[in-house]
Amino acid sequence: MDKTQIKIDYKKCGPNARIDPRECRKCMNVCDPAVFLMHPTLEEHKDPYNPEKWLVTPVWPCMCTGCMRCAQVCPEQAITVKAQRSLYQLRQP
Amino acid sequence: MNARNYSYELAEEYNMQAYLEEQWKNMETLFIRKIMGFSSIGLGYKMQMPLIGRFLRWAAERQIHSEKPGRNPVRADGHFGQVLPLEDAQHIIGNLAAEPIIKNYCVCRWMQRGVKDAVCINFGCLSNIIPKLTRYIPVDQKWQLDREEAIAALEEQNKRGYVASVWFQPVPYINAICSCESPECGGLRLRNDFGLRTVYKGEYVVTLDRDKCQGCKNCVKMCQFGALRYLPSIKKVIVNHDKCFGCGVCRHACNNDALTLVPRESVPGQAGKF
Numbered sequence: 492m493d494k495t496q497i498k499i500d501y502k503k504c505g506p507n508a509r510i511d512p513r514e515c516r517k518c519m520n521v522c523d524p525a526v527f528l529m530h531p532t533l534e535e536h537k538d539p540y541n542p543e544k545w546l547v548t549p550v551w552p553c554m555c556t557g558c559m560r561c562a563q564v565c566p567e568q569a570i571t572v573k574a575q576r577s578l579y580q581l582r583q584p
Numbered sequence: 585m586n587a588r589n590y591s592y593e594l595a596e597e598y599n600m601q602a603y604l605e606e607q608w609k610n611m612e613t614l615f616i617r618k619i620m621g622f623s624s625i626g627l628g629y630k631m632q633m634p635l636i637g638r639f640l641r642w643a644a645e646r647q648i649h650s651e652k653p654g655r656n657p658v659r660a661d662g663h664f665g666q667v668l669p670l671e672d673a674q675h676i677i678g679n680l681a682a683e684p685i686i687k688n689y690c691v692c693r694w695m696q697r698g699v700k701d702a703v704c705i706n707f708g709c710l711s712n713i714i715p716k717l718t719r720y721i722p723v724d725q726k727w728q729l730d731r732e733e734a735i736a737a738l739e740e741q742n743k744r745g746y747v748a749s750v751w752f753q754p755v756p757y758i759n760a761i762c763s764c765e766s767p768e769c770g771g772l773r774l775r776n777d778f779g780l781r782t783v784y785k786g787e788y789v790v791t792l793d794r795d796k797c798q799g800c801k802n803c804v805k806m807c808q809f810g811a812l813r814y815l816p817s818i819k820k821v822i823v824n825h826d827k828c829f830g831c832g833v834c835r836h837a838c839n840n841d842a843l844t845l846v847p848r849e850s851v852p853g854q855a856g857k858f
Binding site: 494516517519520524525527528529530531533539540541548549550551552553554578581 | 609612613615616617624625626627628629632694695696697698699716717718719767768773777
């Protein structure tokens with residue numbers, strides 16, 4: 492199966508990088524099918540109600556239409572997309 | 585419309601307070617956690633796999649509708665909802681919802697679109713938990729609402745085009761009326777794109793009076809489910825009942841009173857299809 496692969500370089504975006512995804516949020520805003528998910532990291536947080544370390548994960552790659560706008564809009568060029576077949580295309584007879 | 589499902593007695597009987605605290609602390613990480621070795625990352629592709637896909641679908645449905653004791657709040661077991669029209673949502677807020685009532689930023693829209701939009705109406709013991717998560721409490725606007733304010737807020741959100749939905753969290757305790765938008769809504773994503781029954785269709789479907797429709801197409805823009813379409817040949821809008829969730833949002837855009845909700849049961853092909 493030709494799956495779309497979206498990778499985010501966490502050295503450029505995330506808790507240890509210059510950019511905090513909670514401040515930027517550009518890729519999420521620009522994505523029509525809402526492929527990205529912004530979430531706290533899975534480690535223990537100092538205040539579990541208000542976690543401080545956040546990441547963006549491309550959680551629904553099968554919805555990606557390959558428009559590449561996320562890669563273009565990212566200020567750190569942290570996103571690479573290898574667009575293959577979306578779920579919609581896979582279901583076509 | 586069972587008042588007991590909204591009550592503090594029920595919440596206490598099932599120890600919902602503890603469940604909701606854990607669920608809300610971990611809400612945004614739900615889709616990236618491994619459940620039985622599988623996370624939801626790329627779930628659409630995983631469910632296309634021959635045998636594993638069918639197993640995943642079965643396991644996810646079981647988890648979404650779980651009523652067993654020992655449900656896992658981190659996985660949001662037993663958390664599902666149903667679309668409902670504005671009038672029913674207002675009836676729930678006006679007559680059934682337990683105080684206090686609050687309005688907070690939508691979790692789905694924050695984690696999937698990066699937008700803070702104060703449209704979720706929560707009530708009962710959940711309203712005491714959300715304020716601990718300060719990122720979801722609206723700034724510069726009133727968020728502790730009385731019933732009239734909540735009813736007015738729902739109306740305003742519905743007319744903006746958001747779909748009202750009522751949620752078990754977990755079943756049978758009801759404590760939220762969301763104003764959802766597709767595709768950001770976590771529930772509508774699983775339902776519309778992956779076919780999981782996280783959100784049930786409403787008790788109604790919309791019907792269009794051909795004689796009254798003037799073909800202005802305003803309603804088409806309102807539909808979150810792609811159920812309405814304009815046909816240039818007849819200069820009217822047509823309805824796809826199979827796609828209609830019965831939210832009634834399209835009615836707000838119609839100046840000619842051409843759209844009405846009818847009970848789902850009264851349309852033979854749609855009866856019992858939620």
